[in-house]
Each structure stands twice: as C-alpha cells, then as structure tokens.
Amino acid sequence: EAMRSLLKLAVVLFCVQRGEDQKPQTSPNEDRSSQTEASGVEPAPHPIVPIPARSRRSTSDTQCGLRSILLQVQDLGLGYDSDESILFKYCSGTCPRVLSNHDLTLTNLLHSGVLPHPAPGELWHNAPCCRPTHHEDMAFLDNSHRWHRVEKLSAAGCSCVG
CATH class of the missing domain: 2.10.90.10 (Cystine-knot cytokines)
Structure with missing residues (x-):
C-alpha cells in the first residue's frame, strides 16, 4: 500500500513539473498490483518510477x-x-x-x-x-x-x- 502511494505521488509530481494539470491515470503496474493482491502473487519489488526530465524553460x-x-x-x-x-x-x-x-x-x-x-x-x-x-x-x-x-x-x- 505504501509503495502504491509513493508511485501515485511520483506520477503527480512528474505531471506538475511538466505543467500538466491533468489527473494522472492509473499505471499498468498499479492495475497489476491490485489484481495480484487478490491472487496472492506479489508485485515486482521496485515499480518503474518516471524520472522527470528537465523543464523546457530551464533549458531555453x-x-x-x-x-x-x-x-x-x-x-x-x-x-x-x-x-x-x-x-x-x-x-x-x-x-x-x-x-x-x-x-x-x-x-x-x-x-x-x-x-x-x-x-x-x-x-x-x-x-x-x-x-x-x-x-x-x-x-x-x-x-x-x-x-x-x-x-x-x-x-x-x-x-x-x-
């Protein structure tokens, strides 16, 4: 549960930094983890977290x-x-x-x-x-x-x- 919250926070921060005010959609990892909880299979230990790119403003x-x-x-x-x-x-x-x-x-x-x-x-x-x-x-x-x-x-x- 803590890992999913951390993933959601990372996605929100990534979107805010890029200037997008859209609500982040659930990732494939998130859907898989909710499905695997029911099946009893553990999700991958380290989810893929997007690394924010440098903003265009700082480069330009x-x-x-x-x-x-x-x-x-x-x-x-x-x-x-x-x-x-x-x-x-x-x-x-x-x-x-x-x-x-x-x-x-x-x-x-x-x-x-x-x-x-x-x-x-x-x-x-x-x-x-x-x-x-x-x-x-x-x-x-x-x-x-x-x-x-x-x-x-x-x-x-x-x-x-x-």
Missing part, C-alpha cells in the same frame, strides 16, 4: 535567445527625457563551444611560442557568444511631446557568433 533560458524587459526610455542612458515605457529586446544565453581548425591551430601556435601571448588587458575571444543578428528601430515620445526614433536600438534576432 540558458541557451542563446532573444529576451525582453519593459523599462522607461530614460533608463536607457541615451539622454532622452521621457517617461514612456518600451519593450527593450536583447540577446542572452550560452552558446555551445565547438572547436574549429582555426581554434586548434591558434592554440598550438600559442603553446609553441610562434605567436606572442596577448598583452595584459588584451583578450583574444575564441569562444562563441550570443549576439544580435539584426536590430529594430524604436520610436517614442519625449516629455516635451516630440517624437524620437533611435535606429538599431533593440535586438530583433539572436545567434551564436564566433
């Missing part, structure tokens, strides 16, 4: 993609006196690191001393980063009732670059 939040935040124009730091709010879009997230022949050759040349190591404060970027692939203009009204248009202010698409 860490991968490179377009994010947005609602903020006031004056918070952009561009010098506009405006209390108007805009939806500012930006790129954020991680990019998979795939070594190219260029990366391998550069590493070998650095280790062998053929290329000088970068000076302090000078960095070589050899890892891909999440960057905008194209931008969109934004228009807004300032506090003096004048329209302003800022070109390429907000990201419109993102990709791993590098």
Whole structure:
C-alpha cells in the first residue's frame, strides 16, 4: 500500500513539473498490483518510477535567445527625457563551444611560442557568444511631446557568433 502511494505521488509530481494539470491515470503496474493482491502473487519489488526530465524553460533560458524587459526610455542612458515605457529586446544565453581548425591551430601556435601571448588587458575571444543578428528601430515620445526614433536600438534576432 505504501509503495502504491509513493508511485501515485511520483506520477503527480512528474505531471506538475511538466505543467500538466491533468489527473494522472492509473499505471499498468498499479492495475497489476491490485489484481495480484487478490491472487496472492506479489508485485515486482521496485515499480518503474518516471524520472522527470528537465523543464523546457530551464533549458531555453540558458541557451542563446532573444529576451525582453519593459523599462522607461530614460533608463536607457541615451539622454532622452521621457517617461514612456518600451519593450527593450536583447540577446542572452550560452552558446555551445565547438572547436574549429582555426581554434586548434591558434592554440598550438600559442603553446609553441610562434605567436606572442596577448598583452595584459588584451583578450583574444575564441569562444562563441550570443549576439544580435539584426536590430529594430524604436520610436517614442519625449516629455516635451516630440517624437524620437533611435535606429538599431533593440535586438530583433539572436545567434551564436564566433
């Protein structure tokens, strides 16, 4: 009885984590165990309990993609006196690191001393980063009732670059 309750709890938690608000249906193991109680045959000692997969949100939040935040124009730091709010879009997230022949050759040349190591404060970027692939203009009204248009202010698409 305790094992069946534990199985029901695991199924409910799995469905809640996946965002399903449906009532879990009885599993084949559960039907078998109620039938075997009557026959006197013991059910399997370890029922199969589903292991919850990582939620889509946690995966997509860490991968490179377009994010947005609602903020006031004056918070952009561009010098506009405006209390108007805009939806500012930006790129954020991680990019998979795939070594190219260029990366391998550069590493070998650095280790062998053929290329000088970068000076302090000078960095070589050899890892891909999440960057905008194209931008969109934004228009807004300032506090003096004048329209302003800022070109390429907000990201419109993102990709791993590098």
